[in-house]
Amino acid sequence: xxxxxxxxxxxxxxxxxxxxxxxxxxxxxxxxxxxxxxxxxxxxxxxxxxxxxxxxxxxxxxxxxxxxxxxxxxxxxxxxxxxxxxxxxxxxxxxxxxxxxxxxxxxxxxxxxxxxxxxxxxxxxxxxxxxxxxxxxxxxxxxxxxxxxxxxxxxxxxxxxxxxxxxxxxxxxxxxxxxxxxxxxxxxxxxxxxxxxxxxxxxxxxxxxxxxxxxxxxxxxxxx
Ligand SMILES: C[S@@+](CC[C@H](N)C(=O)[O-])C[C@H]1O[C@@H](n2cnc3c(N)ncnc32)[C@H](O)[C@@H]1O
Numbered sequence: 001x002x003x004x005x006x007x008x009x010x011x012x013x014x015x016x017x018x019x020x021x022x023x024x025x026x027x028x029x030x031x032x033x034x035x036x037x038x039x040x041x042x043x044x045x046x047x048x049x050x051x052x053x054x055x056x057x058x059x060x061x062x063x064x065x066x067x068x069x070x071x072x073x074x075x076x077x078x079x080x081x082x083x084x085x086x087x088x089x090x091x092x093x094x095x096x097x098x099x100x101x102x103x104x105x106x107x108x109x110x111x112x113x114x115x116x117x118x119x120x121x122x123x124x125x126x127x128x129x130x131x132x133x134x135x136x137x138x139x140x141x142x143x144x145x146x147x148x149x150x151x152x153x154x155x156x157x158x159x160x161x162x163x164x165x166x167x168x169x170x171x172x173x174x175x176x177x178x179x180x181x182x183x184x185x186x187x188x189x190x191x192x193x194x195x196x197x198x199x200x201x202x203x204x205x206x207x208x209x210x211x212x213x214x215x216x217x218x219x220x221x222x223x224x
Contacts, residue, residue, distance in 0.1 A: 005087055005135065008181030013090045017068045020131075034172045038210035043159050044069035044130060050157040050205065050216040055080045057125030060149060062114050063087065063132045067095035070130070074104050082107045083124075085114070115141035122151040127158075134161040134173070137184045147200045152221045156201060159214035163187040169211040 018024040020040045022031055031037060048070070051059070056079035061070060064084035074082060084107055086092045096109050112118055115138045127146050136142040150156060161183065163170055177183040188196065190208060197203055201217035 004181035005137070005184070006089075010088065010090045013066070013088075013094060016091075017066055021068060034169055035212075036166060036169070036210045038212055040069070040131070040212075043209060043212055043214050046207070047128075047130060047157055047159050047214045048073045050155070051077070051126060051128065053077055055126065057081070058083070058123065059126045059128060060085065060117075060119070060124045060146075061128045061130075062117075062146070063091070063129070063135065064095045064109070065091045065131070067098045070128075071098050071102055071104070074099065074107060075102055078106065080106060083110065083119075084108070085110045085112045085117070087111065087113055115145055117145045117149050119149045121148050122154075123149050124154060125151060126155045129156065129158040129160070131160055133158065134183045134187060139186070139188070143196060143200075147219060150219045152219050154219050156217045156219065157215070158217075159212060161187060161211050162190050162193060162208070162213045163211075164189040165208070165211040173211075 019027040019030055022028045022039070022041070031039065051073070053076040055077055058081045061082060061084045063086040064070070065086060067084070084095060086095070089111055092109055092111055099107055110118065114132065114136055127150050129146065133139060133142065146156060161173060163173070173183050173187065178185050190213060193213065194203065197217050201219055203215055203217045205216040207214050
């Protein structure tokens with residue numbers, strides 16, 4: 001399964017940014033036709049607002065991808081200790097090159113699996129997960145690992161695809177994106193996701209645009 005992720009993100013590494021940011025005509029048409037024009041640039045910008053520029057704790061960004069949406073933000077977050085993890089070496093290499101070119105020197109890069117994070121419990125103040133959960137092969141493990149490494153009171157900021165909002169988008173995801181390996185089923189509906197989150201988090205911000213959800217949630221204190 002994970003080899004499929006490696007090969008699919010290797011194959012798309014040169015077109016990923018232009019499609020997601022709609023800087024190519026194909027990207028614009030793709031987003032308009034299959035995602036009802038829901039703009040990833042805007043969702044990313046709104047999600048990143050949940051993390052203050054002056055943030056000075058430890059932040060885990062999983063998956064970092066190519067860093068196309070986070071680079072400008074990280075340029076401003078000079079006091080943060082940022083760890084960026086991704087399963088795809090090809091995506092990581094692009095993020096490394098992009099951040100280096102932009103003079104960002106407070107980021108550590110790691111190749112790894114979100115389902116087996118190489119960190120101690122409660123090691124992070126914030127976890128950012130942008131466009132990751134629809135790609136992660138084991139959602140249960142991804143959620144439990146992210147929750148484990150986040151300290152109580154720490155924040156999870158995330159955005160990703162949810163099933164059941166649009167027949168057109170659901171058909172694209174099922175018949176193309178999942179077959180190609182960019183997305184991996186099963187996918188939560190908004191109700192399933194909320195139930196999953198509420199077990200460990202207090203959801204403080206919650207927005208759905210088209211088939212995309214973005215939210216901020218605070219990890220509950222452990223019960224004694
Ligand atoms: C759609 S991209 C999102 C990247 C970036 N956050 C963004 O918004 O542009 C999904 C990423 O998830 C990564 N990925 C998939 N499965 C993973 C796993 N098990 N552990 C870590 N990263 C994974 C892929 O390699 C890919 O870079």
